Amino acid sequence: MHRRSFTAALACALLLTGAWLSALPAWSAPPAAEVQVENAWIPQPPPGTDVAAAYFTLHNAGHTEAVLVGVSSPVAANAMVHESMVMQGQSMMMPVERLTIRPGETVTLKPNGMHVMLNSVRKPLQVGERVALVLRFANGEELHVSAQVRPLGSQ
Numbered sequence: 524m525h526r527r528s529f530t531a532a533l534a535c536a537l538l539l540t541g542a543w544l545s546a547l548p549a550w551s552a553p554p555a556a557e558v559q560v561e562n563a564w565i566p567q568p569p570p571g572t573d574v575a576a577a578y579f580t581l582h583n584a585g586h587t588e589a590v591l592v593g594v595s596s597p598v599a600a601n602a603m604v605h606e607s608m609v610m611q612g613q614s615m616m617m618p619v620e621r622l623t624i625r626p627g628e629t630v631t632l633k634p635n636g637m638h639v640m641l642n643s644v645r646k647p648l649q650v651g652e653r654v655a656l657v658l659r660f661a662n663g664e665e666l667h668v669s670a671q672v673r674p675l676g677s678q
């Protein structure tokens with residue numbers, strides 16, 4: 524009892540000082556983050572392409588930050604989070620190895636912004652089809668998502 528309230532007070536103090544992450548002791552796993560996923564979708568890739576993008580909205584309803592560290596899908600040989608950007612007139616994609624969602628924050632992956640890149644997609648994706656995605660977080664939790672294939676050019 525005593526120890527629990529001490530821990531809570533410590534957590535508060537750390538949050539206030541902004542030192543939460545660096546001061547988190549290695550032996551104490553953070554409580555489960557409560558991340559919700561909405562509106563997961565994939566624009567149908569043009570014929571002849573074996574890459575696809577996946578988009579969704581993540582909302583962290585928990586009290587600790589959630590860090591997305593990996594994505595996989597049974598339809599793709601590999602998947603990763605990318606950020607699209609324009610540098611010196613060239614559009615580029617940069618890998619996002621750790622996507623942090625703070626408590627209460629909503630992050631949307633959308634066309635021309637962040638996306639999940641699905642590489643070496645094994646089969647043509649049909650409009651309306653649902654594609655499984657598994658989101659892996661730094662705390663070891665996995666979130667299973669069903670993304671709907673929409674016509675190319677959907678927003």
Ligand SMILES: [Cu+2]
Nearest residue numbers: 605616638640
């Ligand atoms: Cu990409």
